[in-house]
Amino acid sequence: MxxxxxxxxxxxGQTSSKxxxxxxxxxxxxxxxxxxxxxxxxxxxxxxxxxxxxxxxxxxxxxxxxxxxxxxxxxxxxxxxxxxxxxxDLSFLLARDQIQQKKLSRAALEVLAIIAYHQPVTRAEMEDIRGVETAKGTLDALLETGWVRMRGRRKTPGRPVTYGTTEAFLDHFGLGEIRDLPGMDELRGAGLLSARLPANLHIPQPPADPGIYGEDEEPLTDLDLEELGLLTPKVEDD
Missing domain, CATH: 1.10.10.10 (Winged helix-like DNA-binding domain superfamily/Winged helix DNA-binding domain)
Structure with a gap:
């Protein structure tokens, strides 16, 4: 050895005699x-x-x-x-050295929470949950953080883009997996929810594996990525 x-x-600290x-x-x-x-x-x-x-x-x-x-x-x-x-317990030692990032707006935080708990979710579905229109700039800001990604398309007319969180999101918030997101009782216990909640407020169980595509969703293709400006179009040789 x-x-x-x-x-x-x-x-x-091996103590075994073996x-x-x-x-x-x-x-x-x-x-x-x-x-x-x-x-x-x-x-x-x-x-x-x-x-x-x-x-x-x-x-x-x-x-x-x-x-x-x-x-x-x-x-x-x-x-x-x-x-x-x-x-x-030692994170406070590094706090003063961290680069101050631009704070997300209230709208961006709301959209981020919806994506985290409801993924995969489309922009229209976000707006239905929030009750207001979601500005393109809000989604762009979340995409720039690296915490949110375009993950696929819904198999419905218009094939809307679906959004989900990334591993960078888990890393930033100290989550091992998306199922570690706090539930209703945990949020209330942490004082993050009012004691008087709207009757229709619903916090779903996070998906077990957000990387799996359901029957109503399909992955993005190269053609989709080109259309969304995420991939440079291929130039055909003469």
């Missing part, structure tokens, strides 16, 4: 390096493609979480990926 593996084992597996701790070190070096959350598939074939990725991630559970940074799940983030 090399010196580095010994340090990892000692740091994990001799620890050096291959496992070697894999933990490799996973740690890959996640640390990535600017984006790293998926289990990404790790599987780079770690030894016989490694149990779930075990590696579990042990790596334990390793960092009491440190200044923690390993957390972000959607389908994993990333190191500052421990929540």
């Amino acid at each position: 090399d010196q580095n593996a010994g340090k990892v084992i000692a740091f994990l 001799s620890p597996d050096p291959d496992l701790f070697g894999a933990i070190r490799m996973a740690e390096a890959l996640i640390f070096a990535s600017s984006e959350p790293v998926s289990a598939r990404y790790l599987m493609d780079r770690l030894p074939a016989d490694v149990d990725i779930a075990t590696v991630l579990t042990e790596l979480q334990k390793l960092y559970s009491s440190r200044g940074v923690n390993l957390i799940r972000v959607g389908e990926g994993w990333a190191f983030r500052t421990a929540s």
